Amino acid sequence: MRYCCTLLSVSDIHKARSFYEDIFGLEVNQDYGRNILFSCGLALQQDFDWLVGMSKDRIHKKPNNVELAFEEHDFDGFLQKLNDNPTIELLSGVVEHDWGQWVIRFYDLDGHLIEVGEEMKMVIERFISDGMTLEEVSQRMDVSVDDLLKLLN
Known part of the structure; x- marks a missing residue:
């Protein structure tokens, strides 16, 4: 068995494709018209109701129980990109998780979190530049020093 992809139901395949290409820089690996697979493994499907054999009214928007997670090297630059796009609906502003990672949550054009x-x-690297030792970072993030070193390489 092999994991293939995560597939999102979208209302307009062209707008959704542009959203994921423009906001995240994703590249299309396969394009079947109303189904697109990006090279990262994310897939978009227009007419999801037809695909799964359900009526349109059984396809729900904004379930808020699943999210797509991305990490960004230039987080400040990404925040600027979001601020430059007034059509994006933010769930909240930037939040710092207990382990120190800054994140922002928002919805795509079809309400996916x-x-x-x-x-x-x-x-x-931010913690270390603030003067923390690897052991202190390890405790703050609740991971082993070995795991920290793997992430740094």
Whole structure:
């Protein structure tokens, strides 16, 4: 058995494709018209009701129980990109998780919840530049020093 992809139901395949290409820089690997697979493994499907054999009214928007998670090296630059796009609906502003990672959550054009956080390597480097030892970072993030070193390489 092999994991293939996560497939999102979208209302307009062209707008959704542009959203994921423009906001995240994703590249299309396969394009079947109303189904697109990006090279990262994310797939978009227009007419999801037809695909799964359900009526349109049984396809729900904004379930808020699943999110797509991305990490971004240039988190500040990404925040600027979001601010420059007034059509994006934010769930909240930037939040710092207990382990120190800054994230922002928002919805795509079809109401799918997305989280973008700074790369974990950046979190570790920020803590170290603030004067924390690897052991202190390990305790703050609740991971082993060995795991920290793997993330730094």
